[in-house]
Amino acid sequence: MNMNEITTNESITKNGDEVRAISSSSAVPATGKRPEGKMQQLLALARERLHEQQKALIERDATIRELRAELLEAQAAPSPMSGKSSSRIRRMGSQDAINQNEFIVEQVTEEEAPIRAWCHVDERMLGLSSNGRWVLFEWDMHDDISSQNHRFLWRRFKDLARLEDYVRRDPGCEPLVLPEPLLTVAEGRDIRNKAEVAVAQTNDELKKIRVQAELQRKRRDELDRENRQVRRELLRLQSLINTSNQQEEDDINIVALQDRVSILETENSKLKRQLETKNADHSRLSTNLPIHHPAVSTQKEISISNAPSSSSENNNENYAQSSTNDTYQMKDTSNMDEQHTLPPSPAAADAALAAQWRQRYEGVVAQRDKLASQLKSLSAADANSSEYAALNREFQDLQREYKQYRSNALKAMRLQEQQMKAAEQKIEKKALNALGNRDNGASNEVTQQEARPLSPDDAKAKLQYLKNLMAKYLATAQAQPREHMERAIVMVLNFSDDEKAAIAQQHRAGSAVTSSTSGISFFS
Numbered sequence: 025m026n027m028n029e030i031t032t033n034e035s036i037t038k039n040g041d042e043v044r045a046i047s048s049s050s051a052v053p054a055t056g057k058r059p060e061g062k063m064q065q066l067l068a069l070a071r072e073r074l075h076e077q078q079k080a081l082i083e084r085d086a087t088i089r090e091l092r093a094e095l096l097e098a099q100a101a102p103s104p105m106s107g108k109s110s111s112r113i114r115r116m117g118s119q120d121a122i123n124q125n126e127f128i129v130e131q132v133t134e135e136e137a138p139i140r141a142w143c144h145v146d147e148r149m150l151g152l153s154s155n156g157r158w159v160l161f162e163w164d165m166h167d168d169i170s171s172q173n174h175r176f177l178w179r180r181f182k183d184l185a186r187l188e189d190y191v192r193r194d195p196g197c198e199p200l201v202l203p204e205p206l207l208t209v210a211e212g213r214d215i216r217n218k219a220e221v222a223v224a225q226t227n228d229e230l231k232k233i234r235v236q237a238e239l240q241r242k243r244r245d246e247l248d249r250e251n252r253q254v255r256r257e258l259l260r261l262q263s264l265i266n267t268s269n270q271q272e273e274d275d276i277n278i279v280a281l282q283d284r285v286s287i288l289e290t291e292n293s294k295l296k297r298q299l300e301t302k303n304a305d306h307s308r309l310s311t312n313l314p315i316h317h318p319a320v321s322t323q324k325e326i327s328i329s330n331a332p333s334s335s336s337e338n339n340n341e342n343y344a345q346s347s348t349n350d351t352y353q354m355k356d357t358s359n360m361d362e363q364h365t366l367p368p369s370p371a372a373a374d375a376a377l378a379a380q381w382r383q384r385y386e387g388v389v390a391q392r393d394k395l396a397s398q399l400k401s402l403s404a405a406d407a408n409s410s411e412y413a414a415l416n417r418e419f420q421d422l423q424r425e426y427k428q429y430r431s432n433a434l435k436a437m438r439l440q441e442q443q444m445k446a447a448e449q450k451i452e453k454k455a456l457n458a459l460g461n462r463d464n465g466a467s468n469e470v471t472q473q474e475a476r477p478l479s480p481d482d483a484k485a486k487l488q489y490l491k492n493l494m495a496k497y498l499a500t501a502q503a504q505p506r507e508h509m510e511r512a513i514v515m516v517l518n519f520s521d522d523e524k525a526a527i528a529q530q531h532r533a534g535s536a537v538t539s540s541t542s543g544i545s546f547f548s
Contacts, residue, residue: 145159155184267436281422
């Protein structure tokens with residue numbers, strides 16, 4: 025297969041600048057229409073692409089030359105403005121154009137006023153000897169064709185006075201806020217170094233503050249735990265006080281029950297005496313039975329038949345009544361014997377006999393009622409005797425329970441006093457340890473090492489605490505509070521072993537006061 029190579033070399037020269045474009049070579053078969061058509065199309069496309077690139081290069085070169093000319097004119101111009109219009113170098117309004125640092129030349133008329141000043145540069149900062157000022161303004165172009173109405177334009181002024189005149193040139197509007205001129209590299213470096221030092225100092229202070237806050241939080245947590253423990257102790261003591269009050273109420277109830285039992289015992293003794301009296305009367309009546317007289321046997325039978333006898337109780341009553349009636353009958357027979365000496369009339373004898381029997385019947389009925397009431401009281405006394413036995417047993421049980429309860433209450437009170445004393449000593453020791461170790465952290469133990477110098481606040485707090493402690497110590501005369509306060513004073517002032525031994529020896533010498541000896545016994 026025969027191949028033809030076609031190579032196109034075009035050279036375009038304009039204004040001394042030469043741009044060469046070389047088209048790519050391609051192999052075309054010698055025969056066949058279809059491959060030749062494709063090669064021609066490829067060559068046409070390559071030729072068009074070369075022309076477009078050449079045109080873009082020419083336009084870019086022209087833009088560069090114009091920008092250079094504008095820059096030379098701006099540097100050589102005596103005043104920033106000449107004529108009704110002047111060319112300005114501006115940044116594109118969009119953020120992408122600002123990021124890409126694209127600059128174009130645009131005509132801005134004098135009637136258009138900037139709406140904001142963004143940056144202010146002094147030429148002396150750039151190392152120039154002139155007093156020129158460059159300001160980056162934001163302009164509102166009011167361009168209907170372009171969608172970017174806001175433009176960012178640099179403008180140069182010969183000196184600061186002209187810049188200030190330009191800023192406040194329109195009397196109908198407020199003057200623009202002119203930012204401070206940018207700093208030089210050395211000034212910026214100094215400010216940056218100072219800022220870094222200030223930031224480092226601030227970070228150090230922040231770390232110290234965080235450490236102090238953490239220590240304060242730990243101390244606060246410890247105080248909260250101690251407060252909760254004290255509250256629990258107070259609640260427990262309150263419950264014990266309530267229990268003791270309940271014990272007192274129980275004691276009062278027991279005393280009232282004892283009074284009731286004593287009253288019942290008194291009543292029972294009275295009933296016993298009454299029962300013994302009735303039994304004696306009953307035995308006396310049963311032993312003094314009357315002798316049967318033949319003249320009154322018939323009347324006795326009649327009197328017994330007239331009395332009710334339906335139960336054993338009635339039989340006893342009849343028996344007592346019969347014995348009483350016998351006595352009456354004996355008196356009646358004697359009277360009858362005396363009457364038989366005189367022969368009475370039949371009517372008078374019958375009337376006298378009826379009156380006698382009526383009197384005897386009424387006396388027997390009254391005696392029967394009296395004995396019935398006595399028997400009822402005796403039966404009630406028997407019932408009370410069984411109730412008394414039950415009450416006596418209950419009273420003995422209550423006495424035993426009271427003795428056991430009293431012993432348990434005494435034990436609980438002793439244990440409560442011991443626990444309260446231990447809790448007070450523990451809380452006081454913790455408070456003194458926290459106060460004595462405030463200068464070197466949150467330590468909970470008092471050490472014998474050399475103490476660091478206290479801060480003014482800590483020293484003032486410690487002195488105030490010692491002052492209050494001494495005032496309370498001098499104001500009280502009780503042994504136990506003085507003992508606790510002596511311990512606190514020794515711990516706060518950090519006495520040495522020799523000083524403690526000397527104080528203990530002095531207290532032993534003055535042993536007349538036993539409370540002081542017990543209060544300083546811990547020094548040895």
